[in-house]
Amino acid sequence: MTASDTALAEQENREQVVNDFSITIGTVNGSGSQTSNLTIIRSIFKMGIPVSGKNIYPSNIQGMPTWYTIRVSKDGYLARVPEPDIVVAMCPESFQEDVDRLPPGGLLIYDQGIRAEVEREDIFSYPLPVQKLVRASDAPRNLQDYVANMVYVGALVALLELEIDKVHQALDFHFSGREKPVDLNYKIIQSTAEWCSENLEKVDPYHLERMEATKNLKLVSGNEAAAIGAAFGGVQFMGWYPITPATGLADMLKVYLPKLRKDPETGKNTFAVVQAEDELAAIGMAVGAGWGGLRAMTSTSGPGLSLMTEFAGLAYYSETPLVIWDVQRVGPSTGLPTRTSQGDVIMAHYLGHGDTQNILLLPGSPYECFKFGWRSFDIAERLQTPVYVLSDLDLGVNQWITEEFEYPEVEMDRGKVIWEDDLEAFEGDWGRYLDVDGDGIPYRTVPGNKHPESAWFARGTGHDEYARYSEDPEDFLKNMERLRKKYETARSLMPEPVLDEMESAEVGILAYGSTDPAVQEARDHLRDRGIPTDSLRLRAIPFTSVVHEFIKAHRQIYVVEMNRDGQVHKLLSLEVPEETGKMVSVAKVDGLPLTAEWIVDQIESMEEK
Amino acid sequence: MTASDTALAEQENREQVVNDFSITIGTVNGSGSQTSNLTIIRSIFKMGIPVSGKNIYPSNIQGMPTWYTIRVSKDGYLARVPEPDIVVAMCPESFQEDVDRLPPGGLLIYDQGIRAEVEREDIFSYPLPVQKLVRASDAPRNLQDYVANMVYVGALVALLELEIDKVHQALDFHFSGREKPVDLNYKIIQSTAEWCSENLEKVDPYHLERMEATKNLKLVSGNEAAAIGAAFGGVQFMGWYPITPATGLADMLKVYLPKLRKDPETGKNTFAVVQAEDELAAIGMAVGAGWGGLRAMTSTSGPGLSLMTEFAGLAYYSETPLVIWDVQRVGPSTGLPTRTSQGDVIMAHYLGHGDTQNILLLPGSPYECFKFGWRSFDIAERLQTPVYVLSDLDLGVNQWITEEFEYPEVEMDRGKVIWEDDLEAFEGDWGRYLDVDGDGIPYRTVPGNKHPESAWFARGTGHDEYARYSEDPEDFLKNMERLRKKYETARSLMPEPVLDEMESAEVGILAYGSTDPAVQEARDHLRDRGIPTDSLRLRAIPFTSVVHEFIKAHRQIYVVEMNRDGQVHKLLSLEVPEETGKMVSVAKVDGLPLTAEWIVDQIESMEEK
């Protein structure tokens, strides 16, 4: 009655598949399925099993197909896989497509309200009487559509042995302990699980089993981690404008800052978050605040970054510190606004007309989103320049496993800001753009300084070392050379890349950001196929000497990234021109996170040549 | 009485210097000196002598020092030279500085109202009683300040033998034949010349002498040439916003279009020029017009280009033809708004977030401004993409010698635009983004097409070949690959570089744009010093195979450009990575046009190594 007999026969002797499969859940967006999906991934996580979840959603509010893919991996491989082992088909529109995705022997759980029976006989399939189960529950009328999604959670409890107390824990977290919604949802999960146990015969090989692999770990999105990081980085001003997928960062700041950053004495805010009218204003405000001596930031995505170009140039040239988070989505133009990419690297690096060179930080995990969340301010204020943190939709929006956040190991670095007393020490020869220390970084004062010599005139026009207007060619040259020197100084402040070596590796993989899980998994497969690799995960531009050494030390370097043009490959080619012959671009962007499989295929085929 | 005796003694036996010197005229801006300066350079030009003029002016309307440097060169060397042989000092504020610029033996002409006598004894100097001469003239009171500048024109007539009938011709041109101003100015020039002949004894060696070197040539600015080119290119829509130094291009369009582009039958306009409220709107209008099937353009400079970033990405991705003139000035940020640079190359090439690759044209003379003025439309419409024409302040604003403009040698190419009848031929299978011909360029329809299948939905979001919204990864990949293919197709449409060879040259100089006169002069000097060179003047990006071959064929390539970061050097390194070892960046930007001397020094010192 339940699973297809043919498939059953074929798979009869197949081993059980424990904690090593991928689930794709197809639902209608805006229907509340996100709560169910999060409940599932969180429950698995609390069972101690490495898990990742990726939301593949349309640029739309309600009524379109949306997919959530969960990967469960006892080995800790958490990259996206191209096709699922299990499909939960709850969306009428994508139903057939979703069913077709399953490989033979795959498992299908579906709403029999959409289709009474499915044709494929090479898969295991369980129909769920969703409507009936919902009606039987005591969910109020107006919430029935919403809780319908809990039915498939219940099915996984019964069929995959998802532990129900973990499910309760997940619901409790999701609803911040509010009993009513927790109970409502829990009940229907429970009743569905019971119905399944009574009515479905488990014939497929897929199981979840408790492990100990997630102890002391957390499940969090990069945007939330970044917001927490910024809060501990002492952010004082945030100017932003809504845009997918960066909005979550501002949303989370608005959650965390009031909790963490009220002045204990007065209860007043030590920060301000302003929703601007657009991105030109968002960055403009941040530039004003950064110039004023505040830890200032803004967050955006591609189209917003484009609009920030002119202000980016002003910040670079007037030497104003601020932090710009670019949670990348797929461009060019509006592109695929709800899909992930690493397509803004070149743009961010050169953002602004004329000769600009910007500092980029490249977090590869929520842990680094947290860390760069605070560290970016230290770097920006030390260097008196905008710092761009390039996250992406996959990292920013999806739930990733992370270690607990560690308290910043160093004192806050406010850079070379001088106040009334410090100015005295200059004995009248302070100049805003004087390179006193030979590192290209001058000393700066900020408004409110009451020393009569503290004020200076900030501008985007040519200036001499005393910030006076100048069109003098020598002044211009000198200033630009100092800026170049400052960029060299920056190298010493950049987070070093993360290296990983394998025995007798001749080739290196150089990657960055959210592709890390896919890259690390690919390396294991490659090793198994006789191609051991070392890896370098880049975390900043400008590059440090470690990058040079890594490239020099290998026969071949594969630069893996999620864009069309191999953007970091290009920047590396410019950085290490003598080694371009050995650097190969492995680049692709189609909106989906890279898979290990694709990376393996690319590198293997090139190694075979 | 007039020239310093010491200098005289030292120089007594010196040869006469004929048609080979440089004059710097220091005046107060907004005082009308521009008319005098233009009169001088035009008169020299009409004497048949190769001449160039460069205006070094402040970002200001009235009252600040401004310089005009005129180079006279019988050999046709028209680049800027670092220091003048002759100084005309009419500006109180810069007087001393200007006098100090002269080398020993130099010639000074100055307003004795500023300083009665000058101290330097190693130069020839002639004081002019400017005020007296003006008062003596019959210029009306309110124009006396203005015509005061004509005094130094008169002095050059007397002292350098500037021919007075040519002066008259120049005035006549300047005032479009209006007798009154011509007479007024001419008279004071004449009376000054007479006064000089009577009161000054010519002791210096500098002379002008009639030549035949400018026959059939014209004197014109790049902006004016570009406007004429656009008019002959059939420009139909121009959206712009004032900005130095691009404003002149729009100004000239407003002069030429009403003359050239009224419909002969109806007297109505076949074009529209709209001054937008800012650059976002200027390019937005041009994108709308280009999409609508018009030959559309906009012009701007650095800060405006920054603001155009988002629309640039939309144009690239929606495949909308338009032409964007960037008359470059010195950035980053507001920078030196009245000084020249080639600093926007990288930015323009990658303009837009996500993976973009833009087409750049690089005119090196007013003749090419004219030519690319029309040709850019053919390229943009053929490729259905924005085309960036990168001029600069020196080329755009200053007067350059040019050959007469030649009528476009080819029919206008409107690209793959299809109308009602053409659509029939597609038999229902026309798709806006279908690559029918395998060149990456699809067919397009434009509004007004009355075929019921002609309409399509233009957008910046992901789309399939039929312009339908799509988030499908395959559609996205395919579309982006087609765009890449289109970029490859572009190579065959680019203007080829201009090559020049010298015997037994081992090294090549690769340059572009307005640096050409300096480069060519430098090559002669280098040859004289034993370093013969070949040269390639780049005229477009993407690069063509000629560029590859040129690089391959030489031991060393010097890439000369006017920016800090060696921007074309970078793009070349990415294009020809296997040859980066031999490519050396010779780059500098300080606001002044490069000099041959500087190029020689750079290359010579590197060749010596």
Added chain:
Amino acid sequence: MAKRGGNGQNELGLTKDEYRGAPSTLCKGCGHQSIANQVISVVYEMDVLPEKIMKFSGIGCSSKSPAYFLSRSFTFNGLHGRMPSLATGAVFADHTLKAMGFSGDGDTASIGMGQFKHIMRRNVPLLYIVENNGVYGLTKGQFSATADQGLELKKQGLNPYMPVDIVREALASNATFVARAFSGDVKQLREILKAALSHEGIAIIDIISPCVSFNNQDDALHSYSWGRDHEVAIHDLAYVPPREEIEVDYDKEVMKKVTMHDGSKIVLQKIGEEHDISKRVDAVNLLDRADEEGILLTGLFYIDTEQPSLIDIKGITEEPLNRLTNDRIRPSREDLQDVNEMLF
């Protein structure tokens, strides 16, 4: 009007279906959907060939909606807040087409404020619809610049800022056609749309269009129920197409007539007080009183049929510019010779 061809065909022989678009992906009940439906009806009823229309939009749910109607009309769904400039350039391509712009309150009053104000100043011939729901629908419900001061939304908290009033802005900017409608009142909306489509210049319609997903609280301005309970029309507005005669019971006492450039007429029947639609300051007065009384005042606030449109100002050829053949846009060899001679 319409149904004259039989089988539900209009005078052009087109059925209403031929005015539809792709299936909508808006939320069920979204105010924007109702506007889309009315546009379909109006264009169909006015016997306008879909190919004679161009549509433009920015970014947002409202701006997405042009995909869901008139798929036989050329459309450019551009950038957030930049619909006006796109449309300004495009109207020069073929000025014989009708141009319609669709925008949201975020798109127009937040990021797009500058372009919104300037397109009015230029009197670009464009029907400009602001689908106003007080929030950014597509990015999940943040306050837009038209959100009421004091509005409280669950996820957003309280809005502390004064709202932008689209009608006031249009009046301050000398727009030549300024109206407000409510997407819950389709009868009036249709008439206003028709009138606006006949206007030769910029026609601004602020349409209160509830977002059922993020801002539809009964007590708040942008909701259906508030609109239904508080809508007051300034007048009863009827559109009379060019060829039709105004019905016999036209009463000059209570009725006013405006004749449009295309010969159509707008007939306004007094409801409460008289409102002179040719006086901007009267409109401002009305708005102030409406704010005080807490009502949603709808109707045509102001019209000026005298100002030249941008197309007139630029004096371009009768024939669409994009149809001009190469020889008409490239001057002759002789012309170039003349230019060469004119140069120094």
Added chain:
Amino acid sequence: MAKRGGNGQNELGLTKDEYRGAPSTLCKGCGHQSIANQVISVVYEMDVLPEKIMKFSGIGCSSKSPAYFLSRSFTFNGLHGRMPSLATGAVFADHTLKAMGFSGDGDTASIGMGQFKHIMRRNVPLLYIVENNGVYGLTKGQFSATADQGLELKKQGLNPYMPVDIVREALASNATFVARAFSGDVKQLREILKAALSHEGIAIIDIISPCVSFNNQDDALHSYSWGRDHEVAIHDLAYVPPREEIEVDYDKEVMKKVTMHDGSKIVLQKIGEEHDISKRVDAVNLLDRADEEGILLTGLFYIDTEQPSLIDIKGITEEPLNRLTNDRIRPSREDLQDVNEMLF
């Protein structure tokens, strides 16, 4: 006021020279210069320490001018049209400072329209001066958005567009202090500047400020002579500093008093008709009549001292944010422990 320290020193012991800036590079006779001079006088007379002031500007001749006064005040001369956002961020740095913004009509009404409108909506505590000459001075005289319709300039031809009226825009945007002045009428300008400097919120002053190089035709709005001949003040405005008493001859019949947050007062003496400066619609009425009569109406059009400023709205610490020490802006180890525990 002032001169109290003797030797031309004010109460702070500073001479007027200490309020000056770099030598001006504006054209001789430029209206902007006169504004610069009045700012110097006003700040000096009000005994404000220059270090307690921040200045902001965009790009243009007007925006350059902050270099020519108050060189002891921190200044940011930013981007064209973007002064408002720069200032909005910066006022959070040290909200105890007075913030002054200087912009031009091109800077504010053309490219800057969006930011201009939105800074008013947020009631950012900023004295925002528009030095309005109807043209782009620095780029040599093109029409700006405030140029009168029909204005004809030699190089530019005729302006066909309706002008943006800064005061109308400010009223439509609910700005909390809205005034117009004329840079040729320095007495009134000074009083208005003082009043605006005492306002806690956005204070918009539209100052007609002739460009002698490009737009100073006798018969045109933005010229000196037109201004001199056509200026009509709504009222006689006097600023009374916090500590001073209003002179005895204060007559309630013809005088109105507004008390500002800092205790200073604005005293308005009726000239012609009564104008209620708390009613926006009255101001619009005045403007309409002024346009009809062809006069340049100056004075304080509207004031609202009740709306909270953005600083109030955001509830930030009394102490300037940029003076907070590291320990006050980085939460504790324990806080991070709590956060870790709160995460799933």
